[in-house]
Amino acid sequence: MTEPRTVRDRLRSEYFDLVPSMQRTLVALEADVRHLLLPVMIALDRYEQVRIVSRLKDCESAVDALRRRQEARDFASEEAETYSLSTLHDLVGIRVLVFPASRIAQVNQALEPLLADWSSDPVPGFESNDPPIALKYFGRSASAGTALIAEVQIVSSLIGSFWDVEHAAVYKTTPNLQGVMASPRMKSRYREVLSALREFENEFERLIQETSEIDAPSNPAT
């Protein structure tokens, strides 16, 4: 006798039905982002960079992300039909990594034609008056013509790279470890890391600015 399909089995099946739409959304969205950011990228100074990284969430990460959204971190068999991976906002994601961070506003402005109708969901700063850690938007890609909701993030290069390393080193093989981060003790350590990265970037930028002021011939003070 065959075992009944579990909620996870059903979601894995849904994932593979969604893959063509995910791929289409990714290609269209990345093309739109690259197109809109081209003028910004061309005008960058030699030391500055804007990197565009795109990714499709893998099947197990998607199923686990949906599981973690349930308060008991489990799927109820009696509610199997109510779960859908299409409710996740980040099956398709584009991350724009920006250095220095002072270019973030410019990148954000350049992407405005794409993101104007999207929902803004920034990653908040540490204190109420701090700037957000990252700008995050979710919405549908008009160019892709799919129903999928995708995510675009704009983040400083160092913090974005830390997230990449954190993900690859800790969660890639074991997505449920992300639950560790909901602990206040880990949140506090996490905050310290991001704060140090932000300070590093700010100091770096301050020193570059200082040198450019010395080099500027029009500045009579130096």
Add this chain to the structure above:
Amino acid sequence: MDTTPEKDEILRSAGFRYHFDRMAYVNRKAKKVVSVEAVEDHSEEWLRQMIAQTNDSGDWRFYFDQPPPQSVIQAFVAELG
């Protein structure tokens, strides 16, 4: 509200430990489970009252914002042993 270090300390002092896979605080002795959402959405006073409640039933008590479905409770309890 948030799961502040103060709330974490109140729960730990009362014997709760953090279960990362379930993202909940569990107290085996008192047979109580509190979700991170419930901790976030309630005050420290609420937590103290929850801790003070006696549980002589022998069954696990779940303090969640949304009561978990029966199948989920069964799986959770089986996992806790």
